[in-house]
Structure formats: C-alpha cells, structure tokens
Amino acid sequence: xxxxxxxxxxxxxxxxxxxxxxxxxxxxxxxxxxxxxxxxxxxxxxxxxxxxxxxxxxxxxxxxxxxxxxxxxxxxxxxxxxxxxxxxxxxxxxxxxxxxxxxxxxxxxxxxxxxxxxxxxxxxxxxxxxxxxxxxxxxxxxxxxxxxxxxxxxxxxxxxxxxxxxxxxxxxxxxxxxxxxxxxxxxxxxxxxxxxxxxxxxxxxxxxxxxxxxxxxxxxxxxxxxxxxxxxxxxxxxxxxxxxxxxxxxxxxxxxxxxxxxxxxxxxxxxxxxxxxxxxxx
Amino acid sequence: xxxxxxxxxxxxxxxxxxxxxxxxxxxxxxxxxxxxxxxxxxxxxxxxxxxxxxxxxxxxxxxxxxxxxxxxxxxxxxxxxxxxxxxxxxxxxxxxxxxxxxxxxxxxxxxxxxxxxxxxxxxxxxxxxxxxxxxxxxxxxxxxxxxxxxxxxxxxxxxxxxxxxxxxxxxxxxxxxxxxxxxxxxxxxxxxxxxxxxxxxxxxxxxxxxxxxxxxxxxxxxxxxxxxxxxxxxxxxxxxxxxxxxxxxxxxxxxxxxxxxxxxxxxxxxx
Numbered sequence: 115x116x117x118x119x120x121x122x123x124x125x126x127x128x129x130x131x132x133x134x135x136x137x138x139x140x141x142x143x144x145x146x147x148x149x150x151x152x153x154x155x156x157x158x159x160x161x162x163x164x165x166x167x168x169x170x171x172x173x174x175x176x177x178x179x180x181x182x183x184x185x186x187x188x189x190x191x192x193x194x195x196x197x198x199x200x201x202x203x204x205x206x207x208x209x210x211x212x213x214x215x216x217x218x219x220x221x222x223x224x225x226x227x228x229x230x231x232x233x234x235x236x237x238x239x240x241x242x243x244x245x246x247x248x249x250x251x252x253x254x255x256x257x258x259x260x261x262x263x264x265x266x267x268x269x270x271x272x273x274x275x276x277x278x279x280x281x282x283x284x285x286x287x288x289x290x291x292x293x294x295x296x297x298x299x300x301x302x303x304x305x306x307x308x309x310x311x312x313x314x315x316x317x318x319x320x321x322x323x324x325x326x327x328x329x330x331x332x333x334x335x336x337x338x339x340x341x342x343x344x345x346x347x348x349x350x351x352x353x354x355x356x357x358x359x360x361x362x363x364x365x366x367x368x369x370x371x372x373x374x375x376x377x378x379x380x381x382x383x384x385x386x387x388x389x390x391x392x393x394x395x396x
Numbered sequence: 397x398x399x400x401x402x403x404x405x406x407x408x409x410x411x412x413x414x415x416x417x418x419x420x421x422x423x424x425x426x427x428x429x430x431x432x433x434x435x436x437x438x439x440x441x442x443x444x445x446x447x448x449x450x451x452x453x454x455x456x457x458x459x460x461x462x463x464x465x466x467x468x469x470x471x472x473x474x475x476x477x478x479x480x481x482x483x484x485x486x487x488x489x490x491x492x493x494x495x496x497x498x499x500x501x502x503x504x505x506x507x508x509x510x511x512x513x514x515x516x517x518x519x520x521x522x523x524x525x526x527x528x529x530x531x532x533x534x535x536x537x538x539x540x541x542x543x544x545x546x547x548x549x550x551x552x553x554x555x556x557x558x559x560x561x562x563x564x565x566x567x568x569x570x571x572x573x574x575x576x577x578x579x580x581x582x583x584x585x586x587x588x589x590x591x592x593x594x595x596x597x598x599x600x601x602x603x604x605x606x607x608x609x610x611x612x613x614x615x616x617x618x619x620x621x622x623x624x625x626x627x628x629x630x631x632x633x634x635x636x637x638x639x640x641x642x643x644x645x646x647x648x649x650x651x652x653x654x655x656x657x658x659x660x661x662x663x664x665x666x667x
Binding site (some may be wrong): 120275 | 403413418427488491507551598636644655
C-alpha cells in the first residue's frame with residue numbers, strides 16, 4: 115500500500131512534465147495541423163478539420179520528405195560502418211583506453227555541433243584545401259564538394275556518429291570475450307566468428323543505435339542548410355522551419371508536415387519493435 | 397597472417413574514425429588564432445596568427461552572455477531532469493508501479509520524435525496556449541523544453557544501471573532491519589551513483605549543444621548555439637572559436653581527471 119503510493123509519488127513529477135511539455139504540445143500540434151487560415155487576416159487561423167493541409171504536405175513537399183528518409187537511412191548505414199570498428203576496438207583491443215576513447219567520442223559535443231558543421235563547410239568549400247586539390251587532380255567531376263547531397267549525408271553521418279558508438283559500445287561490452295575465443299577454438303574463421311557470435315550479440319546495440327541516429331538525422335535541417343544547396347538537397351526539417359518562421363500563414367502546413375514526419379518515424383519504430391522486441395530499444 | 401591483417405585493419409579504421417571526429421574541432425582551434433573579422437571563412441591573407449582572441453574571449457559583443465545563458469540553462473535543466481528522471485527510473489524498476497507499460501511508452505516517445513517536431517509543437521503550445529496566461533518564451537521555456545527531451549535519456553541510463561544491480565543487496569539491507577529510506581540512502585544510491593552521474597553529464601551535453609528545439613522556444617533569449625548560428629550569417633568572430641574549443645578542452649580535462657580520481661578511489665578488483 116505505502117509501497118505503491120511511494121511509486122506514484124516518484125513517477126508523478128516526470129510524468130506530469132511529459133504530459134504538459136510533450137503530450138499537450140503534440141495534441142495542440144495535431145489540432146493546428148487541421149486549422150484553416152482566416153480569410154482576409156494573414157497569420158490568423160480558425161479551428162477546422164482541414165485535411166487539405168495534409169494533402170499539400172504530402173504532395174507539394176513529397177521530395178523533401180523522401181529525401182529526409184533517404185539521407186537519414188544512408189547516414190545511419192555509414193554511421194554503423196564507422197562506429198562498429200571503433201566500438202569493437204574499444205571493447206576487445208584496447209580495453210585500457212576505453213574510458214579515454216569514450217570521453218573523446220562525447221567531448222566534441224561541447225564545441226557545439228553548429229560550429230563543427232560550419233567548420234566542415236569551410237573545409238569542403240570550393241576554395242578550401244580539399245576541393246582545390248581534388249580539382250587539380252581532376253577527381254571532382256561536379257567541381258564542388260559543398261552544396262551537394264553527398265556533403266549533406268556526410269554531415270549527418272558526422273553529427274550523429276556518437277549516438278551510434280555509445281549503444282554499440284554498451285552492448286559489445288556485455289559480450290564475454292571467451293565466446294570469441296571459443297569461436298576461434300572451434301575452427302571458425304574470423305569472419306565466421308564475427309557472423310555467428312559477435313554480430314548477434316551486438317544486435318541490441320545496433321537496434322538502439324539505428325534509432326538514435328536515424329530519428330534525429332531524418333528531422334535535421336542544419337546540415338542541409340549549411341552543407342546543401344538552395345535546391346535539390348533541402349530536407350523536410352528545412353520546410354518545417356521555413357513554414358514556421360518565414361511563411362505567413364504557414365503554421366498549419368508546418369504542423370501537418372511535422373505530424374506526417376512523426377507518423378512515418380513511429381511507424382518505422384513499431385515495425386522494428388515488432389521484429390526485434392522492445393526490451394533492447396531503451 | 398591474413399587474420400593479423402584483418403585485425404590491424406579494424407584498429408586502423410577505429411583510429412581514423414577518431415581522427416574524423418576531431419577534424420572540425422582542430423579547425424576551430426586553428427581558426428581561433430585567425431586575425432580576421434569573418435574568422436571562419438578564410439585565413440586573413442596578410443595577418444599572422446594572433447593570440448588576441450584568447451586574451452579577450454568576451455571581446456565579441458554578446459558572446460559571453462550567450463555562453464552564460466547556455467551554461468545556466470544546462471545546469472538548471474540537468475538538475476531537474478536528473479532528479480525527476482532518477483526517481484522515475486527507480487519507481488519503474490524497483491517498485492513496479494502500475495501503468496508501467498504506458499509510462500515506458502511515454503518515456504520512449506520523445507526520443508522517437510524528431511527535434512524539429514518537438515520544437516514546432518512546443519512553439520504552437522506556447523503561442524496558442526501558455527502565452528495567453530502570461531508565460532512568454534524565454535529562459536524558462538527553454539528549461540522546460542530541455543528537461544522534457546533530456547528526461548528520457550536520464551530514465552533510460554539510470555534504468556539500465558538499476559537493472560544490472562543485484563536486488564539481493566537491497567534485500568540484505570532490509571533483512572538487517574534497515575528501513576526503506578535507510579536502504580535507499582546507504583545501499584541503492586551509492587550503487588546507482590555512476591549511472592546518475594552519467595545521466596547528468598549526458599543531459600548537460602545534450603542541453604548545452606541543443607540548437608533546433610531551442611530556436612523554436614527561446615524567443616529573444618540567445619544561447620551559445622543560437623549565437624553561433626546568427627553570427628554565421630554575418631561572419632563568425634574568432635572569439636566564438638576560442639570559446640568553442642575551450643569548452644571542449646575543459647570538458648575533456650574534467651572527464652579525464654574524474655576518471656583518474658575514481659580509479660584511485662575504487663580498488664581495481666571491484667570495478
């Protein structure tokens with residue numbers, strides 16, 4: 115009796131915070147996404163069930179929506195490819211340096227991700243060292259490194275890499291190294307040992323890392339803004355940002371787009387949870 | 397022989413990935429010596445490296461106010477989310493509160509929602525809701541938003557630590573006639589401490605570096621990332637590079653020192 119009352123008291127503040135600052139705003143956003151503009155008063159809306167906002171969101175901005183999902187998916191795969199060797203090395207090859215490497219992975223956060231993305235923009239700039247030497251070697255067919263889709267994807271990969279490293283490390287750390295030795299003792303080649311032992315044991319980390327990189331990457335607009343071009347690399351976040359802050363009367367469309375993005379991501383999460391179970395996600 | 401090669405390849409890739417993480421940090425460091433108004437765009441062709449920005453990091457107008465705001469938001473938001481997140485995790489794992497499944501989902505959802513959606517929805521609520529009751533966008537709306545999105549990370553981190561702890565230790569304390577509060581204070585809390593510290597550091601890092609949600613809910617208040625973004629359009633003053641790199645250096649040194657202290661304090665066998 116007292117035990118359950120204590121439990122409620124402990125849960126209440128956090129639950130209340132989430133209800134007020136997460137659930138209520140999302141419900142409000144849902145209602146805005148159905149509002150209609152007040153005729154003759156730009157920037158004012160009335161309550162409505164205007165499904166047309168979703169039609170506009172899905173037709174007019176379909177390229178940006180698709181691009182967001184595609185860029186985020188490629189960046190997630192690249193993150194996995196880069197994070198796995200690092201996490202593997204931390205756990206199995208350099209256990210003494212684990213702590214230090216962990217610090218080094220998180221520390222760049224403090225330089226501010228904007229400052230680091232701006233630095234990438236300058237490093238990759240047309241007059242920068244990388245682009246000019248590649249041009250001199252005739253290895254740069256388009257002539258540019260920035261303002262390309264590749265630059266946006268590279269930026270996303272860079273920015274969300276730590277979110278892949280941390281969960282991968284956490285799950286590999288729980289792997290008993292003697293299992294790997296057993297794999298080798300049973301005449302498994304390194305590749306077989308990796309395939310049959312290491313990879314399945316790392317799966318929970320891969321799942322968590324995939325979600326933690328894909329979700330923020332799909333909603334990001336800073337990389338597209340700083341590394342992409344004016345046309346052809348904009349993501350859905352750029353549209354939402356612009357509709358909110360720069361387009362008068364854009365609120366309902368922005369809300370509808372936000373909601374669509376959230377629905378797509380939740381659907382993907384549910385599919386993944388169904389396939390792999392929930393306990394590994396959080 | 398082939399195995400050796402593959403082995404080394406993995407390590408080499410790992411080292412390259414670490415280098416990759418640091419390329420822009422190094423860029424920021426080098427350009428903090430740039431004697432040029434638009435410090436991040438090009439190296440001043442006539443100027444030699446200068447230390448003047450390191451001598452006066454607050455020289456650019458507003459930069460230190462923005463940094464101060466970010467630090468304050470980070471500290472307040474981290475304190476709130478660490479306390480309420482930790483108590484939530486304890487209730488969910490140890491006390492098996494009813495409605496656990498629903499709470500789990502509610503904790504997970506903010507992590508599964510892109511920041512731009514969180515920011516947009518909070519802005520809508522403030523504009524069409526809270527501001528009518530007199531709560532304008534500013535310092536406290538940023539704190540409210542940061543607590544909301546760091547809370548889930550705190551719950552998840554502390555919960556993982558709790559789940560890996562042996563519940564028999566707490567049972568033993570109770571067998572020895574310790575009350576629930578005494579058990580919590582003398583057994584649970586010390587064992588939980590590394591998880592709580594990790595959660596607090598993570599939420600501070602996330603809050604300090606947040607840009608997207610903050611732009612939506614900050615009104616006229618300028619945080620450090622917001623300052624960087626606005627300055628970018630006009631040309632970033634080199635003082636920003638000094639501060640950005642210093643924050644990184646301070647964080648790294650603190651973390652390394654903390655690890656050394658912990659290693660000293662805890663005998664190796666128990667870690």
